[in-house]
Amino acid sequence: MRIMAIDYGDAHTGIAVSDPTGFLAGYTTTIHAYRPEAVAEQIAALAQEHGAEELVLGYPRNMDGTVGPRAEKAEELAALLRKGTGLPVVLWDERRTTIDAHQILFNAGKNGKKRKKIVDSVAAALILEGYLTYKKNC
Numbered sequence: 001m002r003i004m005a006i007d008y009g010d011a012h013t014g015i016a017v018s019d020p021t022g023f024l025a026g027y028t029t030t031i032h033a034y035r036p037e038a039v040a041e042q043i044a045a046l047a048q049e050h051g052a053e054e055l056v057l058g059y060p061r062n063m064d065g066t067v068g069p070r071a072e073k074a075e076e077l078a079a080l081l082r083k084g085t086g087l088p089v090v091l092w093d094e095r096r097t098t099i100d101a102h103q104i105l106f107n108a109g110k111n112g113k114k115r116k117k118i119v120d121s122v123a124a125a126l127i128l129e130g131y132l133t134y135k136k137n138c
Helices: 036-050 069-085 097-107 112-137
Strands: 003-007 012-018 025-032 054-059 089-093
Touching: 003 036, 003 112, 012 036, 012 112, 025 036, 025 112, 036 069, 054 069, 054 112, 069 089, 089 112, 097 112
Parallel strands: 003 054, 054 089
Antiparallel strands: 003 012, 012 025
């Protein structure tokens, strides 16, 4: 089962797609769009292109576990994705994924400008890896 993970942001949305077995993160890209409807359309096209059967959307809870404005935006995108793709959408706790992605890229020697271009897709890959690990252990 191919799974697509999404790190939704105001201007940049990271995408990571698993391999066909659903065990490894594979393809990654970044969508550059501001409007949630435009983001949802591009995600739907990528999901169809890659044969995704499930979507995992990063759900940015506050560090204390409460739901803030960013999580509410994720909920709104999830509704658009369910309607536009007909696929199940799992909201996945993504606290610290962007921070971890920046650290991974920094440790790999990427400067600030290069990090900014790919950090969202790395964060999506981290979301995907966390979800795939969870599914393996269930």
